[in-house]
Amino acid sequence: MSPAEQLKRQAAARAVDLVRSGMKLGLGTGSTAKHFVELLAERVKEGLEVVGVPTSEQTRALAETLGVPLATLDEQPVLDLTVDGADEIGPGLALVKGGGGALLREKIVATASAQMVVIADESKHVATLGTFPLPIEVVDFGVTSIRRSIEKAGKAAGCHGLLTLRRGPDGHVFVTDQGHLILDAAFGVIPDPGLLAARLAEVAGVVEHGLFIGLASRAILAGASGVTVLDRA
Numbered sequence: 001m002s003p004a005e006q007l008k009r010q011a012a013a014r015a016v017d018l019v020r021s022g023m024k025l026g027l028g029t030g031s032t033a034k035h036f037v038e039l040l041a042e043r044v045k046e047g048l049e050v051v052g053v054p055t056s057e058q059t060r061a062l063a064e065t066l067g068v069p070l071a072t073l074d075e076q077p078v079l080d081l082t083v084d085g086a087d088e089i090g091p092g093l094a095l096v097k098g099g100g101g102a103l104l105r106e107k108i109v110a111t112a113s114a115q116m117v118v119i120a121d122e123s124k125h126v127a128t129l130g131t132f133p134l135p136i137e138v139v140d141f142g143v144t145s146i147r148r149s150i151e152k153a154g155k156a157a158g159c160h161g162l163l164t165l166r167r168g169p170d171g172h173v174f175v176t177d178q179g180h181l182i183l184d185a186a187f188g189v190i191p192d193p194g195l196l197a198a199r200l201a202e203v204a205g206v207v208e209h210g211l212f213i214g215l216a217s218r219a220i221l222a223g224a225s226g227v228t229v230l231d232r233a
């Protein structure tokens with residue numbers, strides 16, 4: 001395993017220690033969350049009793065293969081703990097998420113959870129959000145017009161930058177699990193994430209954006225000198 005993957009696994013292992021029998025869990029998406037699902041599956045094999053609600057088809061397939069008992073969010077609408085990765089972790093544990101395109105289900109699942117713990121290698125911890133382009137999920141109608149409205153909303157929040165329609169590795173337009181498109185907004189700096197989130201929420205056609213504010217209560221960050229736990233004040 002590469003050094004970067006080892007760090008992700010260390011953060012995931014610390015999060016697995018928070019899981020107790022009987023818990024209803026939100027299962028995140030991405031390469032870091034994958035480690036969590038794999039380690040959780042090992043505990044399930046040892047007798048840990050949990051039920052997981054996956055935040056993507058990718059995670060559902062992985063958890064199913066590994067034998068983690070699953071439910072839909074409609075079957076388990078109230079969760080104890082969600083463990084998920086992030087693209088950036090900023091002040092107050094505000095997050096940028098959606099690099100893997102799962103932001104909509106991830107935000108719904110995190111909102112349904114008593115606690116959200118974010119796991120990452122320490123390179124994701126930043127002083128200001130925005131270097132990672134902000135994923136914005138939009139409907140598949142009038143994207144050019146929606147893009148203009150997003151640009152206006154961004155400017156009103158002090159954010160300027162190019163918006164790119166996401167494509168998959170095959171070159172085709174990327175479509176989310178919910179059948180929407182993603183515009184990646186390369187703002188560079190997001191001076192006021194709360195203000196930007198409020199402005200984006202007003203844009204017709206924006207289904208959800210990757211700013212997760214006030215959702216994560218803890219971040220587990222793994223680095224060369226060990227694992228650091230940050231709790232939101």
Ligand SMILES: O=C[C@H](O)[C@H](O)[C@H](O)COP(=O)(O)O
Pocket residue numbers: 028029030031032033084085086087097098099100101102103106
């Ligand atoms: O849509 C994907 C998610 O928000 C991921 O949790 C995020 O992109 C981080 O992924 P990774 O752990 O692979 O860096």
